[in-house]
Amino acid sequence: MRRRTRIVWIGGILCFICLAGFLYFQNSHQRQQDKSYEIKRSGAGGTVDFSATAHKIHVAVNNALAAAGLQAEAEQEGEQRTKLQGTEGAVSWSQRKALVKVADEATAKKLETALAEAVQSIPAKIIERKADQYQGYEATRLDIGLQSKVDNETITCITDQLYLVNMPKPQVKATEPQPKPTRARMAIVVDDFGYAREPITAYATIDRPLTFAILPYRMYSNEAAQAGSRSDRQLILHLPMEPLAASEQSEATTITVQMSDEEIRNTADQAIRSIPGIIGVNNHQGSRATADKRVMSQVLGVVKEHGLFFLDSRTTSKSVAIDVAGPLGIRTTSNDLFLDNNNEVDAIKQQIRTAANMALRYGAVTVIGHARLHTATAIKEMIPELEAKGIRLVFASELLS
Structure with a gap:
C-alpha cells in the first residue's frame, strides 16, 4: 500500500514538473516569436525598440494612400521614447505626422477602412479617431499604431498620425472651350501673400x-495657404532674405549675411515649417543674401532636407543661388521678368505681352507678379490673349531643371 502511494506521489510530481516545463517552454517560445520589437542592451537598462515594425506600418500606410490616389504632405517625423514602469528600461519607435487632403467625408471613411485593412497583418490598427488641428487646418486625426506586451506591461506605440482635411476639388465646367494647341508655357508666380486678405480671393478665383x-x-x-490649397494652387514659401539696402528690409525675421550657419539653418527651417503644404521656396528681396555663397549653401541645404525646389527671384544679377543648388542636386528655376514694377493695369498687361514674346521665343518663361488687385486684374484679362497665341499657363514646378 505504501509502495503504491509512493508511486502515485512520484507520478504526480513528475506530471507537475512536465506541466511546468511545458508552460515555461510555451511562454519562452511565444516571447521568441514576438518579432514586433528588438531589445537593445545598454548598461543597467535597455531599450525595447519598435522602429522596424514602425517602418512596416509607414510603408503600409503609404501603400494605402497611393492606392487611394492620395499622398501625405507636410510630413514631420521623429523618434518617440517612453520609460518602462518599474525598470530602468525604455521603449522607442519612429513616429510621423502628415496632412492628407480628401475630397469629402465619404472619401475619408473609405480611406480609414483601407488603412485599417493595410496594417492589420503587421499587426497594427487605428487606435483612435478624433477631431484635431494641423498647421492651421481643421482635421480628423487618425492615430495608427500597435499595442504589445513587454514584461506584462501593455505598450501603445502611435507610429502614424494622419490629419485628414476635406478639400473638395472645384468642378470643371462642361462648357469650357477646348484649349488651343500649346506653342509655349508660362509660369506665373505671385509673391507677397500674407500682407492682405483681398488679393487671396482675387487670385483664387482665376481658373x-x-x-x-x-x-x-x-x-x-x-489663410492664403488654405485658400491656395482649396483652389488647387501650388504653394511655395516666400523666404525673407537680406536686401542690399538695410532700409528696404521689410520683414522682422530675415536671413542676413551676419548670421552664423546655425542661425541661417534654423531660421530657414522654422519658416518652411510655418506654411503648410509648400513644395518649394523662393526668396523675398535678398539682393545681398543671394549673392553670398556661404549663406545660400546653408539655406539650400535646408531646402534639400525638406525635399523642396528653389526658385531664384533674381533680385540681383550677382545671385549665386542656381550655381550653389546644382551640386546639391536641388531642382531649380529662376525668374525671367517682374510683371508689376509699375502697378498700373495697362503697364502690367504690357509686361505680360513681353513675357509672352519671350515664351514664344524660348519655349517657356517663369515670371513674378505680386499679391495686388491690379496685378490680378491684368492677369485675368490677359488669359484669353495668351491662350489665343498658344501660350499655356503652368505651375512653376513644371519648368524646373
Whole structure:
C-alpha cells in the first residue's frame, strides 16, 4: 500500500514538473516569436525598440494612400521614447505626422477602412479617431499604431498620425472651350501673400494654374495657404532674405549675411515649417543674401532636407543661388521678368505681352507678379490673349531643371 502511494506521489510530481516545463517552454517560445520589437542592451537598462515594425506600418500606410490616389504632405517625423514602469528600461519607435487632403467625408471613411485593412497583418490598427488641428487646418486625426506586451506591461506605440482635411476639388465646367494647341508655357508666380486678405480671393478665383509664394508669420499667411490649397494652387514659401539696402528690409525675421550657419539653418527651417503644404521656396528681396555663397549653401541645404525646389527671384544679377543648388542636386528655376514694377493695369498687361514674346521665343518663361488687385486684374484679362497665341499657363514646378 505504501509502495503504491509512493508511486502515485512520484507520478504526480513528475506530471507537475512536465506541466511546468511545458508552460515555461510555451511562454519562452511565444516571447521568441514576438518579432514586433528588438531589445537593445545598454548598461543597467535597455531599450525595447519598435522602429522596424514602425517602418512596416509607414510603408503600409503609404501603400494605402497611393492606392487611394492620395499622398501625405507636410510630413514631420521623429523618434518617440517612453520609460518602462518599474525598470530602468525604455521603449522607442519612429513616429510621423502628415496632412492628407480628401475630397469629402465619404472619401475619408473609405480611406480609414483601407488603412485599417493595410496594417492589420503587421499587426497594427487605428487606435483612435478624433477631431484635431494641423498647421492651421481643421482635421480628423487618425492615430495608427500597435499595442504589445513587454514584461506584462501593455505598450501603445502611435507610429502614424494622419490629419485628414476635406478639400473638395472645384468642378470643371462642361462648357469650357477646348484649349488651343500649346506653342509655349508660362509660369506665373505671385509673391507677397500674407500682407492682405483681398488679393487671396482675387487670385483664387482665376481658373488657371498659378503659384502662390507665401510670406511666413504674416496675419494672412495661413489663410492664403488654405485658400491656395482649396483652389488647387501650388504653394511655395516666400523666404525673407537680406536686401542690399538695410532700409528696404521689410520683414522682422530675415536671413542676413551676419548670421552664423546655425542661425541661417534654423531660421530657414522654422519658416518652411510655418506654411503648410509648400513644395518649394523662393526668396523675398535678398539682393545681398543671394549673392553670398556661404549663406545660400546653408539655406539650400535646408531646402534639400525638406525635399523642396528653389526658385531664384533674381533680385540681383550677382545671385549665386542656381550655381550653389546644382551640386546639391536641388531642382531649380529662376525668374525671367517682374510683371508689376509699375502697378498700373495697362503697364502690367504690357509686361505680360513681353513675357509672352519671350515664351514664344524660348519655349517657356517663369515670371513674378505680386499679391495686388491690379496685378490680378491684368492677369485675368490677359488669359484669353495668351491662350489665343498658344501660350499655356503652368505651375512653376513644371519648368524646373
